[in-house]
Amino acid sequence: MTGKVDVDDLKKRLTPLQYSVTQEAATERPFTGAYWDNHESGSYRCVVCGETLFESQVKYDSRSGWPSFYDVADKSKVITRADNALGMRRTEVVCAKCGAHLGHLFDDGPNPTGLRYCINSASLDFDKRPGE
Numbered sequence: 001m002t003g004k005v006d007v008d009d010l011k012k013r014l015t016p017l018q019y020s021v022t023q024e025a026a027t028e029r030p031f032t033g034a035y036w037d038n039h040e041s042g043s044y045r046c047v048v049c050g051e052t053l054f055e056s057q058v059k060y061d062s063r064s065g066w067p068s069f070y071d072v073a074d075k076s077k078v079i080t081r082a083d084n085a086l087g088m089r090r091t092e093v094v095c096a097k098c099g100a101h102l103g104h105l106f107d108d109g110p111n112p113t114g115l116r117y118c119i120n121s122a123s124l125d126f127d128k129r130p131g132e
């Protein structure tokens with residue numbers, strides 16, 4: 001993790017759900033978040049540090065109830081690491097800049113990558129592209 005995260009500041013700035021997802025690796029309930037069904041053009045940023053992580057062009061409907069992307073905006077913007085919690089072998093996706101938990105990475109995504117970045121809406125802010 002780069003940059004020091006001030007817990008009190010985060011608790012003021014984030015909703016309880018945003019806090020528990022990004023700082024405690026909780027998962028929002030599917031089909032409840034702000035962005036799983038968002039089809040607007042724009043950029044998805046880390047809700048904690050503001051870094052652009054995903055673009056709408058690589059978002060697709062995975063029918064999982066979470067925003068799903070088959071690629072990242074820039075490979076350097078996210079870190080993946082093994083997550084063996086809850087008796088499952090999964091790959092966690094984390095913001096490279098601030099360490100916020102974003103979601104998990106699966107290998108059942110569409111072409112061209114075959115990847116599915118399964119991301120919590122609560123970890124993201126959305127910037128609608130001007131003029132669209």
Ligand code: FE
Pocket residue numbers: 046047048049050051095096097098099100
């Ligand atoms: Fe971040």
